[in-house]
Amino acid sequence: MDRVLIIDDDIELCELLAARMSDEGYEIEGVHDGIRGLERALSREHSLVVLDLMLPRMGGLEVLRRVREQSPIPVLILTARGEDVDRILGLEIGADDYLPKPFNPRELIARIRAILRRSVRLATGTHPLIVGDLRLDPAAREARMEGRLLSLTSVEFALLEMLMQHAGRIVTREELTEAVLGRKPGPFDRVVDVHVSNIRKKLGVSEGVERIKAVRGSGYLLVVRAEPR
Amino acid sequence: MKPPMPSLFLKIFLWFWTTAIVTGIALIVTFILGPGRVPSQWHSTLTDTARSSGMIALAELERGGASAASSYIESLERDTQLRACLFDMKGDAIAGKGCGTFNDLRSHAGTSRSPAFAVKYGLVRVALVLPGSGGHDYIFATELPAGPRAAFGMDRAAVLLRFAVAFFVSGLICYLLTLYITGPILRLREAAQHLAQGNLGARAASSIERRGDELGALGRDFNAMAARIEELISRQRQLIFDISHELRSPLARLNVALDLAREEKAGDLPFIHMESDLARLDEMIGRLLTIAKLDAAATPVQMSSVDLTVLVRRIAEDAGFEAHGRNVAIHVTAPDDCYALGNAELLQSAIENIVRNAIRYADTATSVDVSLEVDDRSNVLLAIRDHGRGVPEEDLGRIFQPFYRVAEARDRESGGAGLGLAIADRIIQVHRGTIRAENAQPSGLKVIIEMPGHEMSGNIRTQS
Numbered sequence: 001m002d003r004v005l006i007i008d009d010d011i012e013l014c015e016l017l018a019a020r021m022s023d024e025g026y027e028i029e030g031v032h033d034g035i036r037g038l039e040r041a042l043s044r045e046h047s048l049v050v051l052d053l054m055l056p057r058m059g060g061l062e063v064l065r066r067v068r069e070q071s072p073i074p075v076l077i078l079t080a081r082g083e084d085v086d087r088i089l090g091l092e093i094g095a096d097d098y099l100p101k102p103f104n105p106r107e108l109i110a111r112i113r114a115i116l117r118r119s120v121r122l123a124t125g126t127h128p129l130i131v132g133d134l135r136l137d138p139a140a141r142e143a144r145m146e147g148r149l150l151s152l153t154s155v156e157f158a159l160l161e162m163l164m165q166h167a168g169r170i171v172t173r174e175e176l177t178e179a180v181l182g183r184k185p186g187p188f189d190r191v192v193d194v195h196v197s198n199i200r201k202k203l204g205v206s207e208g209v210e211r212i213k214a215v216r217g218s219g220y221l222l223v224v225r226a227e228p229r
Numbered sequence: 230m231k232p233p234m235p236s237l238f239l240k241i242f243l244w245f246w247t248t249a250i251v252t253g254i255a256l257i258v259t260f261i262l263g264p265g266r267v268p269s270q271w272h273s274t275l276t277d278t279a280r281s282s283g284m285i286a287l288a289e290l291e292r293g294g295a296s297a298a299s300s301y302i303e304s305l306e307r308d309t310q311l312r313a314c315l316f317d318m319k320g321d322a323i324a325g326k327g328c329g330t331f332n333d334l335r336s337h338a339g340t341s342r343s344p345a346f347a348v349k350y351g352l353v354r355v356a357l358v359l360p361g362s363g364g365h366d367y368i369f370a371t372e373l374p375a376g377p378r379a380a381f382g383m384d385r386a387a388v389l390l391r392f393a394v395a396f397f398v399s400g401l402i403c404y405l406l407t408l409y410i411t412g413p414i415l416r417l418r419e420a421a422q423h424l425a426q427g428n429l430g431a432r433a434a435s436s437i438e439r440r441g442d443e444l445g446a447l448g449r450d451f452n453a454m455a456a457r458i459e460e461l462i463s464r465q466r467q468l469i470f471d472i473s474h475e476l477r478s479p480l481a482r483l484n485v486a487l488d489l490a491r492e493e494k495a496g497d498l499p500f501i502h503m504e505s506d507l508a509r510l511d512e513m514i515g516r517l518l519t520i521a522k523l524d525a526a527a528t529p530v531q532m533s534s535v536d537l538t539v540l541v542r543r544i545a546e547d548a549g550f551e552a553h554g555r556n557v558a559i560h561v562t563a564p565d566d567c568y569a570l571g572n573a574e575l576l577q578s579a580i581e582n583i584v585r586n587a588i589r590y591a592d593t594a595t596s597v598d599v600s601l602e603v604d605d606r607s608n609v610l611l612a613i614r615d616h617g618r619g620v621p622e623e624d625l626g627r628i629f630q631p632f633y634r635v636a637e638a639r640d641r642e643s644g645g646a647g648l649g650l651a652i653a654d655r656i657i658q659v660h661r662g663t664i665r666a667e668n669a670q671p672s673g674l675k676v677i678i679e680m681p682g683h684e685m686s687g688n689i690r691t692q693s
Contacts, residue, residue: 010478012482016482019489102481102484102511103481103484105485
């Protein structure tokens with residue numbers, strides 16, 4: 001049974017979600033302030049964290065930042081609608097996906113399920129992928145560049161895996177969103193773009209060229225250098 | 230420090246008065262101090278006139294002594310208001326009063342032995358040597374009237390100088406006065422413009438506030454007003470923020486509770502209705518908040534270059550499903566690309582609202598025509614036209630008001646309708662564009678958006 005941590009100051013909402021999600025086979029732990037939430041998120045007892053951004057004692061973004069310093073645990077953030085800046089910031093800091101509040105519980109469950117399924121699939125992954133100086137080992141859940149270990153969140157890992165599997169070919173934004181988030185992208189859905197931009201920052205440039213190229217209007221491709229010198 | 234004159238009225242009054250007085254004084258001073266020269270063509274006439282008076286005075290002197298000469302000169306002065314004096318060659322006055330004023334002229338005439346001329350107080354003065362019968366010479370000096378031209382002098386340069394003085398003095402004073410009055414007004418105007426542009430912290434400079442006159446009071450009132458507006462708007466922002474949070478918490482809980490109950494009851498019809506009503510409520514709150522935010526200019530909108538062609542085509546595609554359900558086709562005509570400076574999410578919302586509205590009111594088996602074009606002043610024109618019943622002519626202006634509905638037409642199915650066009654209106658305003666509606670021929674409603682286009686240097690933007 002997957003344990004999901006919900007950090008939200010709305011106690012009743014946490015109770016209702018716990019009741020609703022136990023039907024789906026999830027065990028819910030509700031925490032109602034940021035500091036306690038951070039503590040629990042780092043306890044390694046959960047498979048996923050649902051994090052409200054508006055929290056007492058420590059804001060959700062700060063909690064997320066500190067969690068990411070130590071843990072790649074999947075995080076889904078809840079935002080009040082229209083707070084675009086917070087949403088983008090949350091994704092940049094390393095949240096996997098976001099859901100505007102109020103949300104349909106079925107949507108929440110679907111997203112949680114998609115993220116967890118990806119984690120499981122990764123854990124039982126196959127042989128290592130090698131593209132140029134990049135090496136990704138799904139079984140060991142590690143990615144290396146020039147032999148150096150990359151610190152990627154689980155969603156970034158999944159995206160990079162997808163791009164490496166199709167190295168040199170364009171992978172559309174739709175394909176990427178479906179593969180790593182288990183859903184279709186909404187209009188103006190920039191989640192995948194933010195994640196790709198995070199990966200790019202971590203990879204840096206190779207001989208003055210971005211390793212991941214954006215193809216306007218369609219998607220992204222991992223650049224394969226013709227001949228390694 | 231308070232200026233001594235408290236009232237702008239008094240200031241303006243005194244400044245103008247001072248201008249008039251100082252200009253006058255300046256003119257008089259130049260008139261008095263100016264070099265008075267007598268035009269040479271008048272010399273002989275003036276000499277003749279002076280000589281005839283002088284000869285009489287001299288004859289009186291030789292006939293009846295100094296007292297006779299004096300009485301003649303006094304009678305002359307009484308009759309003509311012109312003074313005269315008779316001197317001997319040593320320079321002592323023999324007859325006449327106040328003869329000291331003629332000293333310069335007299336000594337000049339005495340040494341050169343020819344007539345001397347001068348102008349003083351608008352009168353010509355002449356001094357000349359007269360031969361007496363006993364071999365003694367005398368000097369006669371007198372004032373003579375001169376015409377206005379003489380008073381001003383015949384010299385063009387002198388005339389110009391006087392005009393220049395008048396121009397310069399009055400001009401300088403008026404310039405200073407204007408500066409003193411309009412300077413603070415212009416600064417106040419600048420502050421008002423900043424405020425209007427949404428910089429709520431804009432205030433009139435403290436130098437205006439410190440003034441003691443009406444402009445100072447205006448500046449202080451302006452600042453009080455700006456502070457009040459800032460307070461009200463920041464309160465409204467807080468309210469919007471609170472509503473957004475407080476209204477949504479119970480909605481979020483209701484959503485979950487309902488879903489929970491529904492799972493147990495296995496999809497009972499009432500639950501389905503409750504769920505769709507909740508979704509409507511949520512959408513409506515979201516839309517109202519959008520309107521409130523746009524009205525309050527609460528958050529500065531982030532603008533970037535948006536390709537409207539891509540946007541419009543995507544909206545048409547998304548709306549296709551809805552349109553298909555009503556057997557309505559969507560036709561888009563647009564150039565290959567068409568850029569505007571704006572916020573893509575807001576613009577999408579505005580255009581989508583209008584398109585969905587058009588689909589909703591289109592007659593079945595007709596089309597919704599979306600046309601996008603750029604006019605020669607590089608304005609973007611977007612027209613969305615349906616073939617429906619249209620809107621009564623007198624209601625056309627009101628369809629952009631929140632919750633406005635054409636009386637009979639609307640059904641409850643429309644959900645958040647009544648807000649869609651109001652939102653579109655606000656969004657287009659934020660983009661410095663205009664939106665209007667007109668009835669198309671033979672029937673149907675046409676909504677036209679006009680907004681400034683944006684030149685996009687042809688490079689293809691890559692994500693970085």
